[in-house]
Amino acid sequence: MPRTSDKRERLITAGRELIHSKGFNRTTLADIAEASGVPLGNVYYYFRTKEALLDAVVSAQKDDFRERVAAFEKHGSPRARLQAFLNSVIDSKEEIARYGCPIGSLSQEMNKSSGLSRAGASEGLILRAQWASEQFRALSRSDAQDLGVWLIASIQGVILMANAMADPGVIERQLGQLKAWIDAF
Amino acid sequence: MPRTSDKRERLITAGRELIHSKGFNRTTLADIAEASGVPLGNVYYYFRTKEALLDAVVSAQKDDFRERVAAFEKHGSPRARLQAFLNSVIDSKEEIARYGCPIGSLSQEMNKSSGLSRAGASEGLILRAQWASEQFRALSRSDAQDLGVWLIASIQGVILMANAMADPGVIERQLGQLKAWIDAF
DNA sequence: GTCTATAATACGATAGAC
DNA sequence: GTCTATCGTATTATAGAC
Numbered sequence: 001m002p003r004t005s006d007k008r009e010r011l012i013t014a015g016r017e018l019i020h021s022k023g024f025n026r027t028t029l030a031d032i033a034e035a036s037g038v039p040l041g042n043v044y045y046y047f048r049t050k051e052a053l054l055d056a057v058v059s060a061q062k063d064d065f066r067e068r069v070a071a072f073e074k075h076g077s078p079r080a081r082l083q084a085f086l087n088s089v090i091d092s093k094e095e096i097a098r099y100g101c102p103i104g105s106l107s108q109e110m111n112k113s114s115g116l117s118r119a120g121a122s123e124g125l126i127l128r129a130q131w132a133s134e135q136f137r138a139l140s141r142s143d144a145q146d147l148g149v150w151l152i153a154s155i156q157g158v159i160l161m162a163n164a165m166a167d168p169g170v171i172e173r174q175l176g177q178l179k180a181w182i183d184a185f
Numbered sequence: 186m187p188r189t190s191d192k193r194e195r196l197i198t199a200g201r202e203l204i205h206s207k208g209f210n211r212t213t214l215a216d217i218a219e220a221s222g223v224p225l226g227n228v229y230y231y232f233r234t235k236e237a238l239l240d241a242v243v244s245a246q247k248d249d250f251r252e253r254v255a256a257f258e259k260h261g262s263p264r265a266r267l268q269a270f271l272n273s274v275i276d277s278k279e280e281i282a283r284y285g286c287p288i289g290s291l292s293q294e295m296n297k298s299s300g301l302s303r304a305g306a307s308e309g310l311i312l313r314a315q316w317a318s319e320q321f322r323a324l325s326r327s328d329a330q331d332l333g334v335w336l337i338a339s340i341q342g343v344i345l346m347a348n349a350m351a352d353p354g355v356i357e358r359q360l361g362q363l364k365a366w367i368d369a370f
Numbered sequence: 371g372t373c374t375a376t377a378a379t380a381c382g383a384t385a386g387a388c
Numbered sequence: 389g390t391c392t393a394t395c396g397t398a399t400t401a402t403a404g405a406c
Contacts, residue, residue: 190371190372192371192372223372224372224373224374225373225374226372226373226374226375227371227372227373230371230372
């Protein structure tokens, strides 16, 4: 018996995967519990409600992005950082063509009317747009803010179409174009 | 008592609105029945299952698009048709910034793993991309197919970001840029 | 064709023993 | 901290009278 159990961690990890592949509404706490090897009743020791687990999942998504961004810092130029970001999307093209973007699709799902907290799940997208805007600002673009939003919008739209067409090749081709465009200025 | 009741029609209309604002999973047949002024049990006279009602909703979405496209034909040039399409999106910016695109968000939701028919809900997006590709082809673009997918992806991405940022202005600004780009070639 | 009542089940959440 | 058993409710779907 470890002094500190990793059950909370396992629940969050399983929650991320299941919410990505099935969506939040269709993912049950029993699904998450089973995938984590935790009995259903014990889930409530770690999370008061299903929504509390969602908050932890969203938080983990944001932490992950911040880590990735920190890793991009080793690239000397903003251009190279943007390319690295696009490459990271292309790297997981199979999974996101199958289930959509874990950030974008969750944002969509949560921004439908319900009693739930509308804001949290969208922050991942906003964070990405802000980061992209910073890169364009470093490239001395006066329209840096709009360009940042535009870049994330473009990526999200391409993922949505690749998902609808069930074709990862769409991501490769369309984001390849985007990379060429970034190289060109 | 009308010889033919319009209940089926009313159920589809209410279904479209509710599925758009709440999502398919969170919309109950009781919701749709109440909004249509039809008793719950009677819904099953018109639709065998909830999924059958979804199919009718998707079908109605596709019919609507085909009608809009037919109306665009009065514009002389492919460029003008594309502009008219973008204008129609901008016209409903408030609603789509609030709830997302009725076509795109439903496609996302249905493309999550479940026993349900994965394909149907995405056809609206594919139809739009094909139509856009035809316009680019008429403009003698050799990369017309990719451009069509790219245009619909761009629109969908912009809607997703406007939804995440809860700001219809994003749609106006970003699609304004897109319109200028279309004018330019 | 229409409607009421209800069956069948799935799921979030809790109680309480250990 | 952990686990089993179960409650309460929401929701899809059906039965059957009219």
